[in-house]
Amino acid sequence: MGFLKSYKETVSKTVSVPYEASNKGGTKSVTVDIPVEINLHFNTDPFSESVKSCENDITLLTAAVVATEQVEVRTKEENSLRVADSVVNGFFSYIRSEISQQVTELVQVAEGKQIILKELIKRSTSVKSQMEKDFNRISSRYIKVFQDLNKELSYRVYELNKYIFNFESQTNNHKVRAINSDLINVIAVFGAECSSLISKISSSVTKKRAIDTITKAKNFILTQKRLYNEIQKGIVNEEISGDVVVPVCFIESYSNPNSYERKIYSQEDLAQKEGSEVWDHIIMQISSEDIKWEAISQKDKSNIALYFEYELEKRVKQGDPHSFRVRETIRKIANLDSICVMSNR
Structure with a gap:
């Protein structure tokens, strides 16, 4: 395929023309x-073909660039998701x-404290039962004493105020007789006088009883004090021998086959006293x-392990790498399976 282009022009030129010789030249x-x-x-066909070829090349290049960009975006997205998943x-x-480690440490501490709490509960229960027994024994003894004292005081109060009681009974009879008689007009006056007299008598009786009770209690306390002093004077100070159970730790170490060392560890104050x-x-x-010696039981080993972990955790300073390294080293060195106890057989 091509196109046609036409150009039309007139070319003018002046030239010299010679004459013939007959005409004088x-x-x-x-x-x-x-x-x-x-x-x-x-003819534009080759150019059109080259343009079309170039257009095809550009189209392919554009598609390749778009595909490459899509692959790059997809790759970046996948890599970013992979990195995000890895980070998360x-x-x-x-x-x-971290939480598992903290839970393990807290469980060990809680188990150690639980054992201590169980021991404290046992001791508290024992002390409570002993105090209840002592209270019941002392209360039963003193209840009987105070009951006898109240009975004796009531008898003495009655004997001391016998005339007042007789006077009260006579007054009551007079009051009943006055109400049943025809002297209705003097009932109000008599009632007021009788009420005043009864209140005064009751006050005096109450005061007398209180004074007598205080006096009896004072005498009882003084008697008990004198009795206690006499008993203390008669007690002879003496010492009674008995068995004392003390936990000790026996260690036997060998530096070589022909040399060994044996030591016992216990409370420092006991060691200083006994020598x-x-x-x-x-x-x-x-x-x-x-x-005879035998291996420690699994139950005792578990209890010792709990106490061991509890004491080990108490001595670790939080945030101190040296303390953590020392703790891990002690755990590696510790061999609870090597502990032996005396055989009961």
């Missing part, structure tokens, strides 16, 4: 007009491990061949 100027027509045919999983794993001779005697008894 010579030259003359002649203007010559020559029409010129140029037809140009342009790492964060939650770290938090989970080294007692400990040497205990070491000789424990080292005797007549004593």
Whole structure:
């Protein structure tokens, strides 16, 4: 496919033309007009083919760029999701491990405190039962004493105020007789006088009873005090021998096959009081061949492990890496399976 282009022009030119010799010869100027027509045919097929090829290449390049961009976006999205999942999983794993470690530590501390609380509950229950027994014994004794004292005081009050009681009975009879008689007009006056007299008598009786009760209580307390002092004077100070059970730790270590060392650890104050001779005697008894040893039971091992972890956690300073390293080293060194106890068989 192409297109046609035409150009038309007239070319004018003046030229000299010679005469013939018969005509005397010579030259003359002649203007010559020559029409010129140029037809140009342009073939654009190769150019169109090249443009079309270029257009196809550009289309393919655009598609490739778009596809590459989509792949890049998808890759970035997948990588970002992968990184985000990794960060989130790492964060939650770290938090989970921290929480698990704290829960483990708190469980160990709680179990240790639970054992201590159980021991305190047992001691409190024992003290409570003993106090209840003492209270019941003392209260039963003093209740009987006060009941007898009240009975004796009532008898004495009656004997001391016998005339007043007789006077009261006579007054009551007079009051009843006055009400049943025809002297209705003097009832109000008699009632007022009788009420005043009765209140005064009641006040005096109450005061007398209170004074007598205080006096009797004072005499009773003084008597008990004198009795206690007499009993204390008669008590002889003496010491009674008995068995004392004290926990000790016996350690036997070997530096080489021919050398060993035996030690006993206990409370410091007890060791200072008894001296080294007692400990040497205990070491000789424990080292005797007549004593049989056996591995510690699983229950005792569990209890010792709880106390061991509890004491170990108490001595760890929070936030101190050195304390944590020392704790882990002690845990690695500790071998509770090597503990032996005396056999009961």
